[in-house]
Amino acid sequence: MDPFKIFDCTLLSKMSGLRPAVNLRELRDRVALCSSNVLYHHFCETPLVPLFDYPDYRNDFAIWARHHLRDEILAERLGIIDPYAHACLEDLRAAVLEIIDDHLSERTMVPWAPPGRELYFMESITVVFDTGERIDHPDGLAAAIDKMTHGSIYFHFLEARRRPPLGLDDFTAWLETLSGDQRSHITAIASIDFPFYTLAEIKKTLVSVLSNKEPFA
Amino acid sequence: MNTTIQVYESVVGRPVLQQLRCLGEKLAGRRVVHVNSTREGGGVAEILNWMVPLMDDLGIDATWEVMHGTPEFFATTKAIHNGLQGFTADISPRAWEHYRAVNEQNAARLRPGLEEADLVVIHDPQPASLLALCPRRKGKWIWRAHIDISHPYRPVWKTLRPFVEHYDASIFSIAQFAQLLPHPQFIIAPSIDPLSEKNIDLSAQEIEAVRGQFGLDPSRPLLVQISRFDRFKDPVGVIQAFQLVKKGIPAQLVLAGGGATDDPEGAAVLDEVMEKAAGDPDIHVLLLPPDAHRTINALQRLADIVIQKSTREGFGLTVTEGLWKARPVIGGDTGGIRLQVINHHTGFLVSTPEGAAHRIRYLLHHRDNMTAIGNIGREFVRENFLLTRHLRDYLTLFFALLSGETENKIAV
Incomplete structure (x- = not known):
């Protein structure tokens, strides 16, 4: 893996x-x-x-x-x-x-x-940093996301959709490569109505749906 | 002044320092030269005082050179400065010739270092013509305009523009301050140093000592505006707003600034302020020395609401300072204040003394909102307007220019 x-x-x-x-x-x-x-x-x-x-x-x-x-x-x-x-x-x-x-x-x-x-009218250069940190198992995904910066959330959840595979966030793309049944995690991530969330809200929602908790409880 | 980046970890967190170190590794050993016109006094010198040592700490070979000039040169550059900001400034051909001559003298002194540098950052118009005087330059040259040049006095801009259009890139503080130029123009907002005397956390005893020093009543709300006695800061409008507030709430006002007494315009504004404040013991007009940073810090922390009711403003770092102290800010609806003060979230934008009074009374009657707004403002500054973000933007730009990647995405 x-x-x-x-x-x-x-x-x-x-x-x-x-x-x-x-x-x-x-x-x-x-x-x-x-x-x-x-x-x-x-x-x-x-x-x-x-x-x-x-x-x-x-x-x-x-x-x-x-x-x-x-x-x-x-x-x-x-x-x-x-x-x-x-x-x-x-x-x-x-x-x-x-x-x-x-x-x-x-x-x-x-x-x-x-x-x-x-x-x-503006544009931006996106500067990408490898943090050196890795997630080895999907069970660790929620905890790792909870520690991520807003920059990481943006890169992996929003900017990712502009890269191949187009339209897909990096978390889902990774889960799809793994063996075993990852459907519950993938479905949970797909359920997020993200375009109208701030990065802080996306992060909180990701953590909650991946750990089966209410996002804003 | 802090010369190591590590001390900021407790304020901004490890990931931010990780980004800086990552960029530092990529730029290690690169020679960066900043050039401006003064070692002390003014916002540019203040920035370079922390930026150059921190770049050095990250492994970059950063140095800072200062222009040598005559009184006539500085009188001309002051006129250029005013002209770029839209004021009529008639500069004679002889004065422009002297401007070029002084740049030539400085080029003769600085040329070897500038031509060998990987990156040269020229701050403001004073050294702008150095680029043309270093024909064998090897590195990238950036012009950093710290002022608003969006509506310049045309004759001044027409003469200066040929000096700056050949740079590889330019930097402006906000998009609204920029001019269209034939090279990439980057937007890098200014910042505050959270560990400087003006912004570092103070003990309750030190804050209370300042309250006692100026005879402020701890039982009544305090409104504070920190700024030069300048018409564009509208101190008289602040007094008018305060008088409207006082009809309903027994508040106190501090107007604190300094260094204006040798400026004829500033002295006239101060006289007007003193006249308007006369007879009201709840208005405290304080003339502070230039190094009264901790006093200003304490006054902002003593404030229930920080005011910056400017009618014209650059970025408005006093607003940033007030937000960093978790205070709601009532700001004039102008310049960079608009980027920082968001109605109901970090404070209120106002255009009149009546508007300011209305918002002050609203806040003083909704204390819970004040606390929430203050906390949001502090986090907003932590995310966007601390010197670590400022430094990261510079290093990113350096990396982008040196790697030739100014289009879309770069991996560090």
């Missing part, structure tokens, strides 16, 4: 090179043009960037629509997008553009952000 290798990671943020958006039409144009790394950053890397952990929504576009365009309907429509439900980032881009185009067609005026509240 190959042990599970625990990695940690951090993000280094950089500017995308795109001009900031000051209104919804500019957001639409930038989303259409930006690289997939930019899209990924604003939808999937938000749990790790130095922003507050409990925003109203889990992606930057919905937060900007809500707080700076003051467009709650658009915020709600963008906020419910689950980036992990899309097969690839181009599908995600198409879904975002569809929502914005629909919304623009319904509005008589394009919503604008006040000065100083522009949306800056």
Whole structure:
């Protein structure tokens, strides 16, 4: 049995090179043009960037629509997008553009952000560290996750879905390679409605479902 | 000042130090030179004072060089500094020529070390033209802008831009402070040192001694704003907010700052503050010496609420300090304060004295919320704004530039 290798990671943020958006039409144009790394950053890397952990929504576009365009309907429509439900980032881009185009067609005026509240398009370099720590047996998974940093949770549970095998977290991928019946663990992990959790909540839920405890008891 | 990284383990935990050591191993022996314009005073010198020894402790051959200049040079760079921040600054062709000449003199002195270095970090505009004066440079050069250059006075930026656009990368504190440049631009937020005199845990006796020293009443709520007497920090607005609070709650206010008396604008603001505070024994205006770090630390810990009601702000490290002391912060809705103060979670953003008064009264009537908000704020700072994160970002950038990986993912 190959042990599970625990990695940690951090993000280094950089500017995308795109001009900031000051209104919804500019957001639409930038989303259409930006690289997939930019899209990924604003939808999937938000749990790790130095922003507050409990925003109203889990992606930057919905937060900007809500707080700076003051467009709650658009915020709600963008906020419910689950980036992990899309097969690839181009599908995600198409879904975002569809929502914005629909919304623009319904509005008589394009919503604008006040000065100083522009949306800056960013991307990140993911820096991955091998912690040197290993999990030898699935029975030790919950205890090991309980000790992991938020960076490790992000890397193994969220970022993993971008790597082959696509759409799968590292814990499940590892359990599937093991002999014996790992179905209960795999089913438990699959039951987590993770896109709307913070990293702390994901960690707590993983530990609880893997040890058959109530997550927030 | 702490010169070993190990002492931070008790504050940030082992995994954070593990990341730093991992990066240190990859960069061991690399020659890194920082260049700025002063050894003492100001935020940049404060950062380099801890960063260079800690890089050294991690195995990197880090050094710090300081520009030598004339009073005319520093008057010009002060004007450049103001111009980059959007103030009208008419700099004559002769002054620009002198700026170049002083950079040339410094290049003659520093060139061998700079051209041999693996990485050179040029801080702010004063040494910016050194890059062009080191044509045989072997390493990567980074321009670090510590100020907000998003809306510069155009003539100043037009002249400076050709000096900085040839760097390999630049660093800004927050995205809103950046200019578009033809090289990768990284965002690295500033930080506080949790073990410095200004932030280290203090004994209850020491805190109480400061309370006694300034005649503060332990039985009444205390509001504290620590900042220079500067119009952009809006100390008069804080007094107006306090007067609105006092109508309902018998509170006390401390406005503490220092070093403004030799600044004509600062002295005028201080006079105005003293006039507004006159006759109210519950307003304590304190002029503190530049080294009163432990006193500031104690005042922030004595506060029920920390205020930073700026109308214009850089990152706002006094906000970070207040959050680190587990205090809710009432902050002006501007600059980097917006990244740190989140309504109902770490404090409240306000735009007027009335807004500040409203939020202060709300918090003082909801003590349980204050405790919860304070605790969230402290953990938010621990995760994002301590010097270990700041150092890690620099080392990651160094590693990325040296390995040529600035696109997507790198394994350390």
